[in-house]
Amino acid sequence: MTILITGANRGIGEALYAHYRDAGAAVFGTARAPQGELLPLDVTEPASAKALARRLNGLPIGLLVCNAGIYPDKGQTLDEGYRAALWAQGFATNVTGVFLTIQALLPNLRAAKGKIAIISSAMASDANAPGGSYIYRASKAAALNLGRNLARDLAADGISVGIYHPGWVQTAMGGPGAEITPEQSAAGLAARFAALSPATSGCFEGYDGAPCPF
Numbered sequence: 001m002t003i004l005i006t007g008a009n010r011g012i013g014e015a016l017y018a019h020y021r022d023a024g025a026a027v028f029g030t031a032r033a034p035q036g037e038l039l040p041l042d043v044t045e046p047a048s049a050k051a052l053a054r055r056l057n058g059l060p061i062g063l064l065v066c067n068a069g070i071y072p073d074k075g076q077t078l079d080e081g082y083r084a085a086l087w088a089q090g091f092a093t094n095v096t097g098v099f100l101t102i103q104a105l106l107p108n109l110r111a112a113k114g115k116i117a118i119i120s121s122a123m124a125s126d127a128n129a130p131g132g133s134y135i136y137r138a139s140k141a142a143a144l145n146l147g148r149n150l151a152r153d154l155a156a157d158g159i160s161v162g163i164y165h166p167g168w169v170q171t172a173m174g175g176p177g178a179e180i181t182p183e184q185s186a187a188g189l190a191a192r193f194a195a196l197s198p199a200t201s202g203c204f205e206g207y208d209g210a211p212c213p214f
Helices: 011-022 046-056 084-104 106-112 134-153 182-195
Strands: 002-005 026-031 063-066 115-119 160-165 204-206
Touching: 002 011, 011 026, 011 182, 046 084, 046 106, 063 084, 084 106, 084 134, 115 134, 115 182, 134 160, 134 204, 160 182
Parallel strands: 002 026, 002 063, 063 115, 115 160, 160 204
Antiparallel strands: none
């Protein structure tokens, strides 16, 4: 099975890429400004997604992990922050970028009857709304909604879609005081991806398999 992971140059994406590579899997990773063996992909640019699809040249993709994401509003204040440009950046990457990537690679996914894993967050949950981080929360909630609807529309193609909370991870985004390492998150997520099936398509789960509230 061929695996493709977006945003594989750092954090959770880098750990997932290393996890599959070290296991001997056929894995590709992407980055906006790639180095080494990573492939170029700016998820906010339709032309970039199409160029990636052309480069893959019809290669069946068994697992697409939509991991690329940003947290543009960390530390913003309600009275003075959250300017419009930050909203545009957050949704362009965390929502539109997920859709454009999936859309461009649909032929590859259909060829393998593959799986799509969307990295969202427990912060997407309507049931867990303590306030703040409005852009990140709203964009990850939109990614969750996108995944749930794609699960319905792609069922006839044999493509399963799962939405996942990676945990609070010790990355540049999560900070050094987070609960788990990127390697722990990656190992848990990989197990969840392996368990994804048509019967569980549309699931919203944590890296540890615990169901996340919608």
